[in-house]
Amino acid sequence: MRKVDLPEGMESIGENMFCGCKSLSHIDIPSTIETFCGDTFCGSGIEEIILPEGLKYIGHDAFICCYSLKRLTIPSAVESIGPWLVQGHKDFEGVICHSSRFRIEDD
DSSP: OOEEEOOTTOOEEOTTTTTTOTTOOEEEOOTTOOEEOTTSSTTOOOOOEEOOTTOOEEOTTTBTTOTTOOEEEEOTTOOEEOSOOBOOOTTOOEEEEOOTTOOOOOO
């Protein structure tokens, strides 16, 4: 499965939902999603993801070992981010954070 379109109306993506889905490169996240549970995309092949503006919680290890991910943009509504959000790699361009609750650090 290379692409997933999640239905509008979903509020949460469960723990390990796409963990290890190495062929998954693109996903359309509905605007109604407020929560990513832990390890949501851990080890997946996701290349780019647009997080919805209403997202409030990102669980632990959400994008760890996503070696195809180029960049990650955190929307302003995010209130909580679990540890080990993303792991840098050779082609990773970085994280852009619009939430005033967080700052970006290199480690």
